[in-house]
Amino acid sequence: MVKLGLKLWSINLNYIYEAKKLYDEGLYYYIELYSVPGSYEEYSHHWKKLKIPFFIHAPHFGSGLNFSFPEMFENNKKLVLEAIKFADLLDARKIIFHPGVNGKIEETIKQINKLFDPRMVIENKPYRGNGENLFSLGSTPDEIKKIKSETGVSFCLDFGHAICSANALGIDYVKLIKEFLYLKPVMFHLSDGNFKGIFDSHLNFGKGTFPLKEIVTFIPENAFLTIETEKNYKDTLKDFVSDVNYLHSILRECF
Numbered sequence: 001m002v003k004l005g006l007k008l009w010s011i012n013l014n015y016i017y018e019a020k021k022l023y024d025e026g027l028y029y030y031i032e033l034y035s036v037p038g039s040y041e042e043y044s045h046h047w048k049k050l051k052i053p054f055f056i057h058a059p060h061f062g063s064g065l066n067f068s069f070p071e072m073f074e075n076n077k078k079l080v081l082e083a084i085k086f087a088d089l090l091d092a093r094k095i096i097f098h099p100g101v102n103g104k105i106e107e108t109i110k111q112i113n114k115l116f117d118p119r120m121v122i123e124n125k126p127y128r129g130n131g132e133n134l135f136s137l138g139s140t141p142d143e144i145k146k147i148k149s150e151t152g153v154s155f156c157l158d159f160g161h162a163i164c165s166a167n168a169l170g171i172d173y174v175k176l177i178k179e180f181l182y183l184k185p186v187m188f189h190l191s192d193g194n195f196k197g198i199f200d201s202h203l204n205f206g207k208g209t210f211p212l213k214e215i216v217t218f219i220p221e222n223a224f225l226t227i228e229t230e231k232n233y234k235d236t237l238k239d240f241v242s243d244v245n246y247l248h249s250i251l252r253e254c255f
Contacts, residue, residue: 002219002251003029005055005187005226006240010039010086013046018237023052027244030055032226033090035083037063044089054090055187055226058083060098061129067111068103068137080115087119094187096121096156099138099147101129108137112151120153121187124180126164128198139165141179148183157185158228159215160193160200168198177218187224190215190247204229204239205246216247216254 006028008015022028030053036043037059047054058080059065065079066072080097087095099122100108112120124144125136138144139161148155157180166173192208193201205212219225227247232239 001221002223002225004244004247005030005032005224006237007032007034007057007226007228009034010036010043010047013043014234015231015237016046016050020050020052022237022241023050027241028227029053030093030224032057032096033086033092035059035079035086037079037082040082040085044086047086048089054087054092055094055096055224056083056087056090056092057096058098061101061134065098066100066103067097067108068100068105070107070110073111073114076111077115080117084117087117093119094121094154094156095119096123096187097153098123098125099136099143101134101136103137105137105143105146109147109150112147112153116151116153118152120151121156122147122151122153123156123158123189124161124165125158126161126198126200127168128164130199140169141176141183144180144183154186155180155183156187156189157181157183158189159218160189160191160202160210160228163193163195163210164198164200167196174214177215181218187226188219189226189228190219191228202228202230204232205243212247213250213254216250 032055127139192203195209
């Protein structure tokens with residue numbers, strides 16, 4: 001049975017009651033909590049009270065963490081240490097990071113080694129970022145393999161990111177996903193999106209054109225799978241519930 005995860009941000013106290021309720025009902029297995037910069041002191045103890053398994057997602061480029069430029073090291077260090085504090089407090093199994101944008105992969109490797117934590121996981125990214133002239137590192141299996149082999153971090157396979165990269169690079173998406181699977185991902189991310197597009201959109205299941213029935217066949221048994229879809233309501237997680245039910249219907253059909 002796939003172990004499903006709910007993606008939330010550390011400041012999302014508006015969802016905390018329903019998150020606990022849905023966990024107690026057995027709808028999902030863990031929370032993947034995005035560590036919003038500067039939020040630890042005010043928000044972390046609220047999540048500790050839930051007594052739910054956690055994974056932590058460290059800040060990404062949009063929140064100021066970019067491993068690929070040397071001049072950003074001190075700021076990166078601050079953000080990494082805060083993500084580690086969240087992981088320590090919540091006894092998180094993994095801490096997920098993005099490789100960086102527009103810089104050098106060698107610098108990403110250098111900084112990860114300086115800030116290394118054994119729970120670190122690197123996530124593959126779309127070749128094109130969601131912004132003008134943004135190009136992400138870690139968009140190919142070769143880049144992820146290089147980071148893994150030179151740092152010792154684990155790997156998170158994001159299927160939507162892989163599809164976007166395949167489209168941007170003119171590669172068959174099945175071939176690209178199989179190459180990523182050779183790198184032995186320890187967890188997975190899934191959303192819907194534009195099957196022909198090059199930009200990530202994190203659509204709710206059924207709202208895009210991803211071949212989800214084919215994608216789920218690549219997910220190993222008992223895998224950790226975070227549902228990374230949009231939250232469209234401020235006071236309820238009913239869209240997440242719909243996504244879980246949608247995914248379960250596909251899994252039942254395929255297995």
